[in-house]
Amino acid sequence: MNVPFTPRPRTNARKKNLTLSAKEYNKVSSTIASVRRNRERLDGDDEYATRRDHEPSFIAEESFVRAPLNSRVSGLVQPSPKAKGKERAERLDTLPLEVQEALILEDLLFVLMGIEGTHITFHDDYSPQDDDPLEGVKFVVDRSLDPSLRDLAERVLPLATYYTAITAFIEQRAHSDYGLVNHALCARMRDMLRDYQTLLAQLEHAFSSSSSFSLQKLWFYVHPTVHTLALLYHLTLALAHADDAPEDEGGSQSSEDDDLAARDAALGLTPLNPNIFSASATSAPVPVKGGEVLSILHARAQSLSGDPAARSLYSALLTAAGKPYVDIVRGWTRKGRLDDPYEEVCVKEARFITRGTLDMDYTDEYWERRYTLRDGSTASLDRRSQTPSAGIPPPRAQSGKLPGGACVPPALEAWKHKILLAGKYLNVIRECGIDIARPDSPVEDERRPRNVRGEAREEEEFGLDSAVFLRGLEADYAFANTTLLARLLAPGPGGLLARLRALRRYLFLAHAPFLPHFLELAQSELRRPARAASIGRLQSLLELALNADAHGDDAEVKGDLKIVLAGSALTDFLIKIVQEKGDIAHTNDGAVSEAGGEKGKEKEKLTALDALSLDFAVPFPLSLVVSRKTVLRYQLIFRFLLHLKSLEQSLSTMWLDHKSSAWRVLPSHASPDFEKWRRRVALLRLRMLAFVQQLLAYVTSEVVEPNWRRFEERLGKVGTVDALLRDHVDFLDTCSKECMMTSDAKLLKAHGRLVTVCQTFVLYSAPFTKAATLAMAPDGESSDAIRKRWDTLGRFEIHFDRWFDEYLGCVQLNASRENVALLPLVLRLHSIKRPVAATNSQ
Structure with missing residues (x-):
């Protein structure tokens, strides 16, 4: 019933x-x-x-x-x-x-x-x-x-x-x-x-x-x-009534929800998940408190500013109500402690984000999301990587203001970013275990009220719009910024500049003679599949190569270099970023131990050399600047340069093989086209080596080095911590862009195919030498062998010419549209382009 x-x-x-x-x-x-x-x-x-x-x-x-x-x-x-x-x-x-x-x-x-x-x-x-x-x-x-x-x-x-x-x-x-x-x-x-x-x-x-x-x-x-x-x-x-919902929405909706719930209960119907259709389950209503109260007070004081009694009354109430707000803000900006138990001020803390997240944080959560503004606005200088902050309450239906602490008092609207940054800077210093010895502000000491004997009183009720309070915020921001900046830029081998120079030397391969030695020592291990390679053996060989490359300035940071194996090929990873219109900062090129799933077969083909990368451990608080997000950028550029360096070394080794008698002596009984075939092989090898060397010269001489010099000059003039973070990220983004690592997918695909053709050609060095030796034998070679070696060489020439022309066209298009820094590379590539007459003679 x-x-x-x-x-x-x-x-x-x-x-x-x-x-x-x-x-x-x-x-x-x-x-x-x-x-x-x-x-x-x-x-x-x-x-x-x-x-x-x-x-x-x-x-x-x-x-x-x-x-x-x-x-x-x-x-x-x-x-x-x-x-x-x-x-x-x-x-x-x-x-x-x-x-x-x-x-x-x-x-x-x-x-x-x-x-x-x-x-x-x-x-x-x-x-x-x-x-x-x-x-x-x-x-x-x-x-x-x-x-x-x-x-x-x-x-x-x-x-x-x-x-x-x-x-x-x-x-x-x-x-x-x-x-x-x-x-x-x-x-x-x-x-x-x-x-x-x-x-x-x-x-x-x-x-x-x-x-x-x-x-x-x-x-x-x-x-x-x-x-x-x-x-x-x-x-x-x-x-x-500030938190009242409109009668046609809130009242009717809530009554309908209550009636529906009561009807279901009377009929014995219980929803599987009652929170699915409940708005209150997803976002609890925020009472009128904190900054919203002060904003309403300020609005009423402004609307009745012509009434002296109203102005006096509301000013007194605003000063009294704002005192807890001022105390919380001053504790945050002067000590780096956020004591806000009722979530009333404009700054909020994500307590689940700690220093431990810095080791595997590819989104800079510790710096960007541990302390944020409740209204979701950001002063972050890397705006391209910003996503809307979670946990922002919806605005009030009637006034349109954000509720509770998310509503910033009008007097502090222009200061909210400095309030956030001043506390963040001091909080970082406290996390380092350093006592904040802050001298008293002379401005505040002069303005402090005094008794009849001329002695300064202990306390003063600062209003939100008090000139003394606002000057104190400016002084707090300047002190926090100067203190943290001096900590980061401290001279010595453990300072930020020394770490950045070490990153440039080892990950940008600037003056790094250890790399050829390491590639030679680890040659056999790097040829193995990435899943079968031993990271421990590679790490030992890296330490051996680093010890041979003694450099006094980097003696303390060599132990921070670690071998890691990426989970995907570099070109595939970059194409994925471009196609998804994402950002390097929000993509994690995970280690091979975390790889798996649908791309297992592709990863089986990935060699240790293709997946090889270097990781760099940075202590706190330098890790705020050299974060996991920026280290990932360094790693991508390192892998890009590593492939070119490795390919250059392989093509040079192939040139040594071509100095043997099979490539230099022409026997009388050899077939008429043998010499022509050897010249074509040598020419293709020279064109590939020229391509690699020209690209390497462009990246190192015209991209990395000029940008590094400009970045180092800006470091000497930097005035704020956020400017330091911005300059560092801009330096890496500029290098990535001018290296064509964030270009369109067509260019990245052409580059990847071109490198693959060169790597495959190097693998055919032994078969080519064997064919040349067979052609010089007294018995000569059969017609099938001649046709086979010509077909093999022809396929390499066709593939190299095809992908080289497509690559050159993409570079020219990007240079004319959006990246004029590629114009020097266009001139370099034109020097190795195959002449049309030579193409027609074939």
């Missing part, structure tokens, strides 16, 4: 944070009003009788029962047990004006504290259970009151609404979920309400002691307070 579905009434979520429930609040108010109305005048001399007649719930509240206002209430007839509801008060129009005024004055003094009176009662539409307490309690005056007195009383009544709403707001926002900024704001509001309560106490004393106290005097005394409480009231409404 199906259970009928009954929609549940909507409840107001704000009431759950009140100290008292609505029912308890109504009960207390009713009890107080009942005691005040039904209390008989007691004789002050008979204290025992007085205590005996008091209700038990108010025995401990002598101050309330004996209050002057309570003593003026005349004894009323007790209601009969049969009476229902409130006792019907006597009509005021039957009483003299003096009595009406006294009764209304008495009620007003209660109503101004939020307590219902006898002749001033709650509005008929008001319900403590249903109405939002942050809207305030509405009161109405008995219509039988004299019109002139009623007009004055109704002028005073908004104070009661303001007071009850502000009090409810303070009680709600005192909860820990609303953060320190709300707590400071509520504390300042509570101080203002204390002045209001003091005023009411003075008015109560005047009412009980002065016979000349009138309603007109009451209005005279409270009139200035009406404007102040009205400003506070409208501020609380703005803060309370």
Whole structure:
């Protein structure tokens, strides 16, 4: 049997944070009003009788029962047990004006504290259970009151609404979920309400002691307070409704979701994953706190800047509410510690990212994502590698502002990036175990307030727009930047410049005589498949070659060089990046131990030489500059140069083979075309060697060296850490671009095929020598052997010419469109292009 579905009434979520429930609040108010109305005048001399007649719930509240206002209430007839509801008060129009005024004055003094009176009662539409307490309690005056007195009383009544709403707001926002900024704001509001309560106490004393106290005097005394409480009231409404969703979206959607969930529960249907269609499951609503509170305060202060009272009030509230925000920001920019338990400031920390991620971090998460801005904006200088930050809350539906700490106060909008960077710099220094010995700022010392003896006071309440605070932020940023920059650029073998020079020598192969020695020692191991090669044996041979290449400046960094084997061929890896329109920074050319899957067969063909690369370990904090992302760029350029160097060495070795008698002596019985065949083989070898040497000369002499000199000059003039990071990344990106490693896939494919043809031609060195030796034998060679050696040479010539022409065309196209730095390479390649006459003679 199906259970009928009954929609549940909507409840107001704000009431759950009140100290008292609505029912308890109504009960207390009713009890107080009942005691005040039904209390008989007691004789002050008979204290025992007085205590005996008091209700038990108010025995401990002598101050309330004996209050002057309570003593003026005349004894009323007790209601009969049969009476229902409130006792019907006597009509005021039957009483003299003096009595009406006294009764209304008495009620007003209660109503101004939020307590219902006898002749001033709650509005008929008001319900403590249903109405939002942050809207305030509405009161109405008995219509039988004299019109002139009623007009004055109704002028005073908004104070009661303001007071009850502000009090409810303070009680709600005192909860820990609303953060320190709300707590400071509520504390300042509570101080203002204390002045209001003091005023009411003075008015109560005047009412009980002065016979000349009138309603007109009451209005005279409270009139200035009406404007102040009205400003506070409208501020609380703005803060309370800042997170409200539009009625046509949020209210209907939430009610439909609740009804749907209740219907499914009644029918016994439970969704497999209730979070799939729940928006609250994916992103919990962010309360109005932190920077959003300060932004709303600032907006109201700007909109009412023509009102001196409003400007003064909101300035005081903004200063008081901003003090926790300022303290958190100053702790971050001066000490590198982010103490933000309620996520109120514009900087957030990803605690799961630690220094341990630097060893395998190919996206620079430690530097770029451990500390970020909550609004997702970035001052990163490598903008091409930036992706939208995760965890950014959606903006408010009504105001369009980001919620909570993601909303940056307008006064700090222009400073948020410096705030982020200053703390990040100091945090790096702290991670190094270095104490931050920061001298006091002379500007702040001069501006610090002093007492009557001229001594500087310890504390000063800095406003968000305070000139002293903003100058302090600038000084904090300058100090943090200078300190970290001096740490990074410290001279000596362990400094950044020494590490960069070592990278240039070993990974860019500048003045690196160890490489030919290493290739010769590891020749047999490098010919093996990448999966079968021994990294330990290759590492030992590398250390042997490095020790033979003694260089005093690099003695300490040679131990940081390690052999690694990439998981894919260089050309395939670069084509994948270009085709996916990605970035080198976000692609991990993983080690062979992590390879696997669909490309297993291709990796079986990958030799150790094709997969060979060098890794370079850099200690913290230098690893922020020479990060895994930048090391990957160095590795790609190293592999590009390594293939060319290895191919140049192989072609030179082939030239040594061609110096034997089989290639230099022409016997009389040799076939007529034998000499022509040998010349064609030698010419093809020379063209391949020229291609490799010209490309090597272009990369080393016209790309790496000029860019390195410019980069080294910029290092001497760098002024900030971010400029250092930018210059380093720009240097590597420029080298990659001018080396054609980030060009179109067609150019990369032509380059890869051209290198493959050259490598395969080197492998045919022995068969060619064998064919030449056979041709010089006295018996000669058969026609099939002659045709075979000519066919083999012809295929090499056809493939080399085809891919060389395609490669040259791609280089020319790129040089004319986007990369003018390739023009010198175009001139070099034209020198080895096969003449048309020679092609036609074949």
